[in-house]
Amino acid sequence: MELIDGNRIAAAIIAELKTEVAGITGRKPCIALVRVGEDPASVSYVKKKEKTAAEIGIEGRIHLPPVDITPADLFALIDRLNADPGVDGILVQSPLPKHIDELAVFRRVAPEKDVDGFNTLNLGKVAQEDDTGFVACTPAGIMELLARSGTDLKGKHVVVLGRSLIVGKPVALLALQKKAGANGTVTICHSGTSNLPALTRQADVLIAAIGRPEFVTADMVKPGAVVIDVGINRVPDATKKTGYRLTGDVHFATVAPLCRKITPVPGGVGPMTVAMLMQNTVKAYRLQNQR
């Protein structure tokens, strides 16, 4: 069994981007980071994104509207960022307060600045195998993890557990693309799937993104499979200072020994999302400035 080290792979991508950005003369790429309110997880995510941007040489512009901002005012902020030629990418940190329609906000971001890849047009481009769009960071990160750990999907059966808009569906569409590294046969399972273990046991590559702690058990995995664990779940644990521990969607202790390769949680898919956000920002900069 081999661990797929997301921290190492993400660090390699960040180092590559740093070199690339150092080679850019004149204005550097810029990402606007919008965080509404003070949700502790969001505070920590945005801080991490700001720090990584700075490390690469990407300008980070932080916008911190109050938690009670009206949808109209948030739209107006996004419109200003869309129109600002000095901003290449826009990230609106999820989750947003309940009075704001999150999907409407994501759609308000101009497609060419949608470095989060949540805009309808960019999801359509993934389906159409059009590389001029932006792939959402988590599915993009999964594909990079597979590629950089030497897993070619060609001729493989990829089983995706979960059909979310931001992970399950886009990663299924990516695995299916007629491209080097992809070209997989893809099955998408979900909470309504009958006889789930019989399907997941067929997976050469199993991508678990169902959001249930330790849901995937040893009886659901074929020996020799590659397992990508997208879940980040908090499970109560009295032995921890925080009162919880982080666990993935896979029961690591019993599944890992069966696998050819597996991602740990934390340290697998998680670190990749920030790296891919930065990659998308540099891509947005190049596409909008033709350089």
Add this chain to the structure above:
Amino acid sequence: MELIDGNRIAAAIIAELKTEVAGITGRKPCIALVRVGEDPASVSYVKKKEKTAAEIGIEGRIHLPPVDITPADLFALIDRLNADPGVDGILVQSPLPKHIDELAVFRRVAPEKDVDGFNTLNLGKVAQEDDTGFVACTPAGIMELLARSGTDLKGKHVVVLGRSLIVGKPVALLALQKKAGANGTVTICHSGTSNLPALTRQADVLIAAIGRPEFVTADMVKPGAVVIDVGINRVPDATKKTGYRLTGDVHFATVAPLCRKITPVPGGVGPMTVAMLMQNTVKAYRLQNQR
């Protein structure tokens, strides 16, 4: 074994639309039908669409630019139709001459008039389960055939053979949606799939859209399956006046006896596409005119 009669189901939809359009006071819905050149199959398809529109009470405006039209002139025509408030839907008949980038033309059609459902934004809306868009006519027709022949996909394993932009991928996304009638578990197979029969034999519902005559044989189908045959292939046949016969992607003679339900070719999916185009046109009319 029960035949799913596409002609009967399409006729029922057309009759419903006729009643619906009769109830519209004032300007009736209008579809612009654009055919470039004189390709015989295109001539016959456009004629069929014009006739069906007239039958329903939808205005059909025919545009017949010459085969050597420049891309710029074709774009200009589409721009005029996009801007014309009297035109609700625009259909550009495929295939286009080789000097014209078909995908660019489909993308030029305004999303709100894209009754063919080929625009990137509308494919993205299918992925996002957003009903304000347009579903491409063939996948929409497949879902109607299933619904109106009493096949609920909930808890079923749907295997799609083929990953095309206009059939395989959208029908997979539709079957997967969290909606009444859908909610299937979906596998997408293609030319690069290993051990294809082992996968297709798991299908409760098998959708064949691979474009190879009689490719699906009895050993690839589970007894009791529902089979939707999307293929329309011309196979040389000296006993026919035309010199060919039409066949689907399924070897009907040997597969049909195994099935619970199956669509014939012709008379299955084919007639549905025109009916769905008309349904999309009425929808486009209502969305753009808020009525």
